[in-house]
Amino acid sequence: QQQVRQSPQSLTVWEGGTTVLTCSYEDSTFNYFPWYQQFPGEGPALLISILSVSDKKEDGRFTTFFNKREKKLSLHIIDSQPGDSATYFCAASPGNTGKLIFGLGTTLQVQP
Amino acid sequence: EAAVTQSPRNKVAVTGGKVTLSCNQTNNHNNMYWYRQDTGHGLRLIHYSYGAGSTEKGDIPDGYKASRPSQENFSLILELATPSQTSVYFCASGDLNWGGPSAETLYFGSGTRLTVL
Numbered sequence: 001q002q003q004v005r006q007s008p009q010s011l012t013v014w015e016g017g018t019t020v021l022t023c024s025y026e027d028s029t030f031n032y033f034p035w036y037q038q039f040p041g042e043g044p045a046l047l048i049s050i051l052s053v054s055d056k057k058e059d060g061r062f063t064t065f066f067n068k069r070e071k072k073l074s075l076h077i078i079d080s081q082p083g084d085s086a087t088y089f090c091a092a093s094p095g096n097t098g099k100l101i102f103g104l105g106t107t108l109q110v111q112p
Numbered sequence: 113e114a115a116v117t118q119s120p121r122n123k124v125a126v127t128g129g130k131v132t133l134s135c136n137q138t139n140n141h142n143n144m145y146w147y148r149q150d151t152g153h154g155l156r157l158i159h160y161s162y163g164a165g166s167t168e169k170g171d172i173p174d175g176y177k178a179s180r181p182s183q184e185n186f187s188l189i190l191e192l193a194t195p196s197q198t199s200v201y202f203c204a205s206g207d208l209n210w211g212g213p214s215a216e217t218l219y220f221g222s223g224t225r226l227t228v229l
Binding site: 032089101 | 116145147152153154155156157160170202204215216217218219220221222223
């Protein structure tokens, strides 16, 4: 039973386009939602994160949106670049613990 | 710069053998984690630790032990390795950023690719 569901599994976009990745969850105790980026041969690294008290967090070309009512979150990448080609994981943390539960990941390829 | 170092980078083991994966962090973080990553399963938590001398079971602890002898070091031990434990293993240390205990940033190592024959 996957507690954090992520889609799509893979995605190809053209350079300069907008990438949209989505996640959903069931557990209403989740209140922290980070997105991690992983390049081949490396460990994941924090890209951007949001707490459930907010509905939007922006960092340069990356924006994450959170919808508490629908229990959904998304990651938008504007002006996508070939260097953004990586696997992206959304994750969630239950209240009062730092343990993260990860989605299965989305592999993004940005074509020049 | 946060640093988590794992060794070895690659390991081939035989079924029934003992395997120890090592992790060292220079971040002075209290929390450390072991995850395994498999296609179709994402990242799954095996064991974690809140500090030297403590180990806790994660979501998939069966077949694994952990040891945290110091703040810096956290090991994952497979006493009797099986082919189903073939995977990429990641160690991470955790730093509370903001928002309370649930808002923790994980810093991952580069992983250990383990093959059990």
